[in-house]
Amino acid sequence: MVEKLFTSIQSFLSPTYDWLPTSDDKPPLHESLDYAKHFAGKLLLRQEIPLDDQTLHSLLSNQNFVSIDAIEQHLWGHRCRRCGNKQKHLFADIPCARCSHTHVYCRKCIEMGRIMQCEPLYYWIGSKPIWLQQDNPCEWQGELTHYQQHASDEITNTMMKGNSELLVWAVCGAGKTEMLFHGISESLKHSKRVCLATPRADVVRELRPRFQKAFPETEIEALYGGSEQKQGKGQLIIATTHQLLRFAHAFDVMVIDEIDAFPFHADASLPFAAGRAAKPDASTIYLTATPRKKHRKQVQSKKLSAVFVPVRFHGHPLPLPILHMCFSLKKSLSQFQAPPAFLKWYNSRVNPNRQLLIFVPMIELAEKLVGHLVDQQLVAKEKITSVHASDSDREEKVIKFRENKLTLLITTTILERGVTFPSVDVVVLDAGHDVFDEAALVQIAGRAGRSPNDPTGEVIFFHDGKTDAMVEAIASIKQMNKRGRKL
Amino acid sequence: MHCLWCEAEIIEEVDWINFFYPDKVKNICESCKAQLDVLDGQLCKYCGRRSEKDVCSDCERWESDPHWKGVLTFNTSVFTYNPIMKEIITKWKYRGDYALVEMLREAFCEKFNQVFKEIKKDAVIVPIPLSEERLYERAFNQAEALARLLEMPYTQMLTRMEGEKQSKKTRKDRLGTSNPFQLEKQINQPVILIDDIYTTGTTVRHAAKLLKENGCLGVYVFTLAR
Ligand SMILES: [Zn+2]
């Protein structure tokens, strides 16, 4: 009894996935080959399985599908097995017309189709999917730098070994995609199933064509909210982290991009889903330019293996931010004006031909500053705009800036990572604001000097009082540059 | 307590009301509540929308059609169907987040008791039904969920046929009335129909017509949003 109680407490506190059955190696039924690709490694609601009742029933009775309780009942609460939610206020009762009982449902993941206590999730335990045999899946011909090569070797080793983890600590602009190619190629060759998960849909959209070009014969699928492809049946899946909520014991290799980023960092359901999406003996690669404390500690205490890529692919050091104190900052910003110190700096820039990216802490400031800078005749009206997370023209504006049709873009933290512009100076107005934590400031600084043709770029933090975040960001950039010189 | 809509934590000072009546604990935050638009001011006397005129142009049209004239006594809605209400109803009804109805309970009941104070004494409360297929799909009927809030007895005396089954009816049937409802018995009391949204008023008029043909004395409609 005590033991049972203890197990219950323990599994409520830290999730286990032992409720997932393992599929034994069955000889494939001929019609189930396609089923395997569709269904293997996924937890599905009835309405997500496009088969009629009779077919599903026979797949259940001959042990190709099993049904699993969707909600775990614990002594003092529940856990949703799809999203991992165990917060009381995100469960509620429904008087259910299907089963004529009142029972709980999960409010947290309801946008993906409601999980109810009376309805199981279906899980495929039939034959495993069979992927195309390829001797050399990768057609990418480029060359890696010394540092990239080192990381690439470590990544390949980890992926091949199985049951292991590796943190790739690579500066912004290190060229991480190319470092993954060899390991992924070897994995595909060995019939492993690979997932690359990243927090942003923009990044999924950008990566898909690059991977398809590098792996032309491989079944690749890109999944994000609103993506055309939805089935999730590729051997290589590129997905937003959110899409992992449908997968279970699916992947032999998981690559998790920007492990430090919101929302992976903030939403507990995403690590839950990522842990479940990986097979028990999977290898996991974490990519980050700005690891959080938890991971740094694990690296320091050798609990987590790590490989550093301290130099950008073009070999130049990271631009070091310059702190610029201005006392009148808050006064200027409250009137939606740029501080005089900024205007002074602007007029004496080292390279006035560069585009300028200005980060501000709030949407309203971003919008209103546009007019002010036009009034100050810094820039023509049609050459400047602002952008924020819920801006419906966001993609379009970013493309215009990238194509150099805009010279000045004012943004909230939304553009702090994932986007690359070849030749920009970067300014943060009110760098002491809470939204700019250490990771954000390092990422923001990392927007400058991305191109080998213009590998430097000014990064100026305007503030009215130094914060720990600023100091730590600069220390961390210095440290990476130092490490880069040593290697 | 968390706001059912935005999840923000609601910090409430303990006063005698929530100390003795913990049911009164707030489940919608002030900022979400402020976005809801309670229908007040000058309203159309038939459909309850905001209107300069006593009778809005839509209702004028209904009332000038001899087939529909006088079928509804009136409709009262609690809120306007503004963007946030639209989002709330979508998540509640189509995504199926049943609990959301709780944050509308207070306003819903207050309006009901104010408008139907006398009428409710001898009227029967009837939620607009869903077809069997729809009910299975959603696992709850939104109109019934609203009726439950009132904490009064209600009767499911109507049934509804929809989709394929209905389209199998003859062409004449469809052109004639196309009434999706069926009534199980005769009735000789007034009825208060409950539904989530009053849009064109067609659905509730079909139900009302059928009730009146079967002896009902008057049909009122009470809806969440208009
Ligand atoms: Zn859930």
Ligand SMILES: [Zn+2]
């Ligand atoms: Zn049920």
Ligand SMILES: [Zn+2]
């Ligand atoms: Zn709220």
Ligand SMILES: [Zn+2]
């Ligand atoms: Zn009207």
